[in-house]
Amino acid sequence: MxxxxxxxxxxxxxxxxxxxxxxxxxxxxxxxxxxxxxxxxxxxxxxxxxxxxxxxxxxxxxxxxxxxxxxxxxxxxxxxxxxxxxxxxxxxVAMIFQDPMMTLNPVLRIDTQMIEAIRAHERVSKAEAMRRSVEALGMVGIPSPEERIKSYPHQFSGGMRQRVAIATGLLNNPDxxxxxxxxxxxxxxxxxxxxxxxxxxxxxxxxxxxxxxxxxxxxxxxxxxxxxxxxxxxxxxxxxxxxxxxxxxxxxxxxxxxxxxxxxxxxxxxxxxxxxPSLIDLPPGCPFRMRCPRATDVCLExxxxxxxxxxxxxxxxxxxxxxxxxxxxxxx
The missing domain is CATH 3.40.50.300 (P-loop containing nucleotide triphosphate hydrolases)
Structure with a gap:
């Protein structure tokens, strides 16, 4: 084990x-x-x-x-x-992407998306899912999370959208x-x-x-x-x-x-x-060999x-x- x-x-x-x-x-x-x-x-x-x-x-x-x-x-x-x-x-396990819009749907409010993310995995009431969503937004530093959770993604700055994406990843307490x-x-x-x-x-x-x-x-x-x-x-x-x-x-x-x-x-x-090097046609041996100042013939292995x-x-x-x-x- x-x-x-x-x-x-x-x-x-x-x-x-x-x-x-x-x-x-x-x-x-x-x-x-x-x-x-x-x-x-x-x-x-x-x-x-x-x-x-x-x-x-x-x-x-x-x-x-x-x-x-x-x-x-x-x-x-x-x-x-x-x-x-x-x-x-x-x-x-949750994944946070470079572009937060890969996580967020632009036509749905943040509360709708976060509540759905919780209830897809757990049988909890909408009120409990809402409470947890607001708590997660607060954890990542979103000011006035009770109000901002009712906003759409385009109403946030890039940094705030990324915080929302992080909060969404935290909703189900992943390991x-x-x-x-x-x-x-x-x-x-x-x-x-x-x-x-x-x-x-x-x-x-x-x-x-x-x-x-x-x-x-x-x-x-x-x-x-x-x-x-x-x-x-x-x-x-x-x-x-x-x-x-x-x-x-x-x-x-x-x-x-x-x-x-x-x-x-x-x-x-x-x-x-x-x-x-091209990942389609990797050189034999060490892939860094052609750029390496220490390379010798043994690096062909x-x-x-x-x-x-x-x-x-x-x-x-x-x-x-x-x-x-x-x-x-x-x-x-």
Whole structure:
């Protein structure tokens, strides 16, 4: 029996197109514990959003989960029936999208949508559903929630709409929320407010959170652990401060080096050379090989996943130096 809330092993999600098979998620493994905040980081096209959709069972044709295992509270999700998936979504795990209008219906009032989200999973009175909806809006910082709940989505600003989407995800007290870059389109002030609210909610409810983003500065202040994705693979993961202070994979090192900072004033920002490989025609061996300053002939082979005692994992033949010796090594 696993002690983890979410346990993903060798997950593979492909998209079958006329041009070829797009290996969007290529054999990733990760875990999330109760109350933990995990940051899932990577460039556009790295597979991080598809990972979230795979967990939710929302991969549409021509895509499908081609292999691996996703267990939630020790129950295998990939063998669920449609009815079980409907109960699972919203009730046990909720997803917050980058665009809140993917959650909100523009022609229905907020109260109608939130009450329906509760009563789809529970037999409660309309008055009780309304009370819980108002409470959820208050939790995410909506002022005068008793009045604003009667508004339509277009009557809210972008930041407030995103708060409503977060509140909708919280309605059924899920064990896990997957947030897919929900603050990317917002200004930094509103972004900071929403991140602060999410931290408070996780501490208050012991809810787990997967925060999907390309922004390492967001993860630095929010998450306990981080997993870095590249070309459909997790190439490094571990405690967030440990990874940021001492990156082992050259790609992680490049990502951190490209972030502006006060201690780099006047310096030219680092740019990772080259472009990400096509997920239809991945190069043999390490997918980062063509862009890597440490690459050698051995990188033509698929690198193993090396594990260290402190919970660090890296998928690289030439990782950076670490204070302890690796404890295990497995094929990726």
């Amino acid at each position: 696993s002690s983890h809330l979410l346990d993903i092993r060798n997950l593979q999600t492909n998209f079958y197109t006329r041009a070829g098979v797009v290996r969007a998620v290529n054999g990733i493994s990760l875990t999330v514990d109760k109350g933990e905040v995990l940051g899932l980081v990577g460039e556009s096209g790295s597979g991080k959003s598809v990972t979230g959709f795979s967990i939710m069972g929302l991969v549409d044709p021509p895509g499908r989960v081609a292999g691996g295992s996703i267990k939630f509270k020790d129950k295998e999700l990939l063998t669920q029936t449609d009815a079980e998936w409907r109960d699972f979504r919203g009730n046990h 896990l929320i997957i947030a897919d870059e929900p603050t990317t389109a917002l200004d930094v002030t509103i972004q900071g407010q929403i991140l602060s609210e999410m931290q408070k909610l996780c501490r208050k409810t012991d809810m787990a959170l997967i925060w999907i983003t390309h922004d390492l500065t967001v993860i630095a202040g929010l998450a306990q652990r981080v997993a870095v994705m590249y070309a459909g693979m997790i190439i490094e993961q571990g405690p967030v401060q440990d990874v940021l202070d001492n990156p082992l994979h050259p790609y992680t090192e490049g990502l951190i080096g490209s972030v502006p900072g006060r201690n780099r004033r006047g310096q030219k920002l680092y740019q990772i050379p080259g472009t990400t 698929v690198p193993p996943v090396t594990t260290y005692a402190e919970g660090r994992e890296v998928c690289c033949f030439h990782p950076g130096e670490y204070q302890s010796q690796p404890t295990t090594e497995r094929s990726s």
